[in-house]
Amino acid sequence: MAASQRSRSTAAQLDVDDQAAADQLMTMMRRPAAVLQDEAAAEEEASAAAADLQLELRRGPWTVDEDLTLVNYIADHGEGRWNSLARAAGLKRTGKSCRLRWLNYLRPDVKRGNFTADEQLLILDLHSRWGNRWSKIAQHLPGRTDNEIKNYWRTRVQKHAKQLNCDANSARFKDAMRYLWMPRLADASQLGDHHGYNSTTAMGDAHGMPVMTSSSSDSFATSESYDGGLYANVQDNEMVNGGDYWMQAANKGLCSNYESEQLHPHEHSQFQDPDLVGWVQGFSEGLSENFWSLEDIWKM
DNA sequence: AACTTCCGCAACCGCATACCT
């Protein structure tokens, strides 16, 4: 779904009448969260008893008012202690629900919009190493949530795997990713295209907020934990072309299962599974030219 | 125009782990 498309949670309730509330929400979301204050704890205790009376909990999509309440409360009292926070804020939601809403949607630093080439490349690389460790992967994509990455994987990557009649976790599909998809993403990255495919048209999100399709250069520049990784190579513009990119990636041990001479598919068709040679080459001739075009990759 | 199918994503659920008393 395009970044500009309204989210499910707000599509139903965000009409003209809600615009003022949405504007207020926008403003609040930009406020830095204050540290948790001691008096807040006292407030929470006092309100907990009263809140016990209102046992009916809301579920489903969040309203703008609920968002506002949550953002306001966190701005004043900080996040954490979600169950008591939910009660103290007067939200008829579980602490879990509040936490999820905040982390996945309301946090000021949540980046929305399509994944850039860098981000896609990083996701593919990290997933090949860690599997479905979405939270761990998300730690290396500033502003992206595990939920978003998980959805990306399920809707885009697995869709292509399905079209190829193979499992997304199969060695065959991983090879296709390594030898066809990732090099092209790396090339795109080298060309300086750090924006999502439809970023130019994604001017606003569900709340009318500007979609943060900031360049990955900006966002990744602050990543400190992924040292010496694939991303760092891309960001530092150390490599001039895809070949150098993969050579250096290999030298840094980033392509775990492959020797450096195996890394460039057009020069070395030495696959983990010999049967894959013809299979992958098939994609490089015929179908793959369309199937694995950069545009298709962006669209995924 | 009406209906159906497909797709993307927010939100929920269950479980595991961490933390506190």
Next chain:
DNA sequence: GAGGTATGCGGTTGCGGAAGT
């Protein structure tokens, strides 16, 4: 160490809009 609670994580669901017929 036991029990209870809070938090985090990954899998799954279901809604709403887009696309297709």
